[in-house]
Amino acid sequence: MPEPVAFDPTPSQTVGPFYGYALPFPGGGEIAPTGHPGAITIHGYVYDGHGEPVPDALLEFWQAAPDGSLAGGAGSWRRDAASGGFLGRDGIGFTGFGRVGTGADGHWSVRTLPPPPAAPYLAVCLFARGLSRHLFTRAYVEGLGGEGELKGLAGERGETMLARRESGAGAREGLFRFDIHLQGEKETVFLDFG
Amino acid sequence: MTLTQGQIGTAEEAPARGRVGPYRSGALREPSRAPVLVGGDPEAVELYGPVFGVTEVTPLDADLTRQHVGDPHGERITVSGRVVDRFGRPVAGQLVEIWQANASGRYAHRRDQHAAPLDPHFTGAGRCLTDAEGRYAFTTIKPGAYPWGNHENAWRPAHIHFSLFGRAFTQRLVTQMYFPGDPLLAYDPILHTVTDQAARDRLVAAYDPELSVRNWSLGYHWDIVLDGPAATPADPEVTA
Numbered sequence: 338m339p340e341p342v343a344f345d346p347t348p349s350q351t352v353g354p355f356y357g358y359a360l361p362f363p364g365g366g367e368i369a370p371t372g373h374p375g376a377i378t379i380h381g382y383v384y385d386g387h388g389e390p391v392p393d394a395l396l397e398f399w400q401a402a403p404d405g406s407l408a409g410g411a412g413s414w415r416r417d418a419a420s421g422g423f424l425g426r427d428g429i430g431f432t433g434f435g436r437v438g439t440g441a442d443g444h445w446s447v448r449t450l451p452p453p454p455a456a457p458y459l460a461v462c463l464f465a466r467g468l469s470r471h472l473f474t475r476a477y478v479e480g481l482g483g484e485g486e487l488k489g490l491a492g493e494r495g496e497t498m499l500a501r502r503e504s505g506a507g508a509r510e511g512l513f514r515f516d517i518h519l520q521g522e523k524e525t526v527f528l529d530f531g
Numbered sequence: 532m533t534l535t536q537g538q539i540g541t542a543e544e545a546p547a548r549g550r551v552g553p554y555r556s557g558a559l560r561e562p563s564r565a566p567v568l569v570g571g572d573p574e575a576v577e578l579y580g581p582v583f584g585v586t587e588v589t590p591l592d593a594d595l596t597r598q599h600v601g602d603p604h605g606e607r608i609t610v611s612g613r614v615v616d617r618f619g620r621p622v623a624g625q626l627v628e629i630w631q632a633n634a635s636g637r638y639a640h641r642r643d644q645h646a647a648p649l650d651p652h653f654t655g656a657g658r659c660l661t662d663a664e665g666r667y668a669f670t671t672i673k674p675g676a677y678p679w680g681n682h683e684n685a686w687r688p689a690h691i692h693f694s695l696f697g698r699a700f701t702q703r704l705v706t707q708m709y710f711p712g713d714p715l716l717a718y719d720p721i722l723h724t725v726t727d728q729a730a731r732d733r734l735v736a737a738y739d740p741e742l743s744v745r746n747w748s749l750g751y752h753w754d755i756v757l758d759g760p761a762a763t764p765a766d767p768e769v770t771a
């Protein structure tokens with residue numbers, strides 16, 4: 338028996354344009370431990386309904402560790418007790434969490450460890466001025482066996498949740514491309530968890 | 532909730548008399564399709580979430596008036612409340628982040644070029660972890676209203692931006708807290724992206740003299756209810 342819902346939720350409001358001195362942190366996209374040989378890089382652009390890059394989006398990533406653990410871990414940004422500044426990650430642990438803003442050209446990137454075959458995706462949460470609520474999607478990493486699952490979720494449109502091996506400029510082993518289209522013909526599939 | 536383009540309106544569309552106009556920034560950004568419902572996967576990564584702790588937050592982070600060598604200008608306030616889930620259970624040990632304009636309504640952000648003074652003693656960013664009852668508390672300055680370009684003479688009501696994590700990534704919330712009695716609340720297209728008055732009221736803090744600190748700060752109380760499912764924690768009596 339589910340418990341009765343007793344409280345109405347607090348509504349969401351846009352992140353607005355001025356979160357930049359509060360939410361991003363140094364090394365926010367460096368989820369993989371320093372120098373880890375198995376690290377992959379996922380990058381892409383965020384586009385609006387006219388296909389113009391979105392320069393002020395904030396993306397958060399959450400994923401299972403390669404061993405399947407969903408326990409996460411603290412330490413995504415360690416603080417300097419003396420100055421209050423940021424020390425970055427410890428270079429060893431894996432917190433499963435990343436946070437990056439898009440640049441003036443709408444581009445972002447994260448370096449992380451491949452998610453496990455049982456959950457072969459990064460959960461993505463996108464915030465931007467103009468969005469009254471954040472958007473959830475998933476970046477299924479190509480080659481980890483999630484292609485059937487994303488089709489099951491959204492049919493042909495599920496392809497918009499596939500982070501493909503980069504075939505364009507800079508293509509190399511371990512580099513994946515994941516563009517997000519907020520609106521229009523190529524609109525990314527966004528998810529609702531109820 | 533996903534707004535359709537019709538609800539957001541377009542730059543050419545004038546707001547109807549007596550109604551709050553559209554929040555225009557969303558016209559090319561809000562998705563046009565409804566989100567796809569994901570259900571029935573108890574192993575969905577989103578039913579779990581990232582963890583933050585003492586490594587991420589220092590005790591001084593919750594006092595935005597003590598981040599510089601001098602005291603900031605403005606009316607010192609204490610903002611406190613509880614973070615709970617929809618069953619009223621405390622959201623304990625989770626990260627709360629805030630950011631806001633200074634007393635003059637100016638953000639310490641280069642893109643804010645509004646003609647109000649920056650305050651060298653106020654940045655306007657804070658963090659804390661909720662306690663075992665889900666309680667958070669910040670000492671800060673009451674932010675000022677500020678103009679923006681949405682429509683002629685659009686001014687944002689005073690507000691504090693809040694970012695919250697729950698036990699699950701699905702419970703993620705970014706929102707804004709407003710102040711009671713502010714005449715600008717009736718005119719703000721961002722507040723009115725929430726179409727239901729009762730829901731808008733849940734974004735407005737209550738003045739609470741119990742939270743005021745004698746000869747120091749005015750108290751405001753604001754509770755936050757996170758939505759969204761979370762993984763069911765293992766029941767020790769079942770798994771033992």
Ligand SMILES: [Fe+2]
Nearest residue numbers: 353355690692
């Ligand atoms: Fe604001």
